[in-house]
Amino acid sequence: GAVVSQHPSWVICKSGTSVKIECRSLDFQATTMFWYRQFPKQSLMLMATSNEGSKATYEQGVEKDKFLINHASLTLSTLTVTSAHPEDSSFYICSARDEAGHGNSPLHFGNGTRLTVT
Amino acid sequence: GENVEQHPSTLSVQEGDSAVIKCTYSDSASNYFPWYKQELGKRPQLIIDIRSNVGEKKDQRIAVTLNKTAKHFSLHITETQPEDSAVYFCAASIRGYSTLTFGKGTMLLVSP
Numbered sequence: 001g002a003v004v005s006q007h008p009s010w011v012i013c014k015s016g017t018s019v020k021i022e023c024r025s026l027d028f029q030a031t032t033m034f035w036y037r038q039f040p041k042q043s044l045m046l047m048a049t050s051n052e053g054s055k056a057t058y059e060q061g062v063e064k065d066k067f068l069i070n071h072a073s074l075t076l077s078t079l080t081v082t083s084a085h086p087e088d089s090s091f092y093i094c095s096a097r098d099e100a101g102h103g104n105s106p107l108h109f110g111n112g113t114r115l116t117v118t
Numbered sequence: 119g120e121n122v123e124q125h126p127s128t129l130s131v132q133e134g135d136s137a138v139i140k141c142t143y144s145d146s147a148s149n150y151f152p153w154y155k156q157e158l159g160k161r162p163q164l165i166i167d168i169r170s171n172v173g174e175k176k177d178q179r180i181a182v183t184l185n186k187t188a189k190h191f192s193l194h195i196t197e198t199q200p201e202d203s204a205v206y207f208c209a210a211s212i213r214g215y216s217t218l219t220f221g222k223g224t225m226l227l228v229s230p
Contacts, residue, residue: 034217034218042222042223043207043220043221043223044162044207045220046217046218046219049217093161093162106152106164107152107164107218108164109154109161109162109163110161111161112159112160112161114159
């Protein structure tokens with residue numbers, strides 16, 4: 001089945017630094033990928049929709065200058081958390097759908113990245 | 119936008135019992151309703167989904183029912199096992215199968 005790979009699985013960084021998270025669709029192409037954030041014991045909140053070859057669409061309340069998204073190819077989207085602060089510590093998960101399924105394929109999630117900002 | 123409510127937030131059952139988790143949604147245009155299981159620190163895994171043209175779907179011990187009129191759908195797990203213990207999320211989509219709005223999750227604990 002469709003596999004979404006996310007890297008790194010965990011990262012610890014100092015406050016003020018930037019962190020890049022990669023999301024890859026391993027055996028399918030995805031013009032659209034989705035980035036979610038999940039705080040402990042809470043639900044998944046959509047942050048932004050990553051669009052291949054164009055600007056990402058951000059959900060209300062998500063700072064686009066802080067969470068930079070690049071979707072340079074049909075199999076790779078990256079999320080960069082710039083000038084990270086402790087409140088950015090969270091579980092970030094990407095997802096994508098095999099678009100060859102013409103609307104019948106479910107959404108598949110990456111294995112997530114646990115970011116800890118010290 | 120879409121709003122998905124999920125209940126209960128926690129559910130404890132004895133092994134072998136049935137478990138039911140309920141969700142309601144606000145947008146009548148929603149047409150796709152998946153359920154995800156998430157074990158601690160891991161990615162959400164799709165366990166079953168249902169489309170708005172179907173009222174019920176079953177896969178072994180798991181079933182999902184949908185009431186479009188009332189705008190609610192439920193997950194039913196029968197003969198629960200300890201390995202069913204996890205957080206379960208319902209979700210609804212109003213734009214094909216892509217953008218999902220998630221419920222807040224239900225922590226299911228199955229005691230042996």
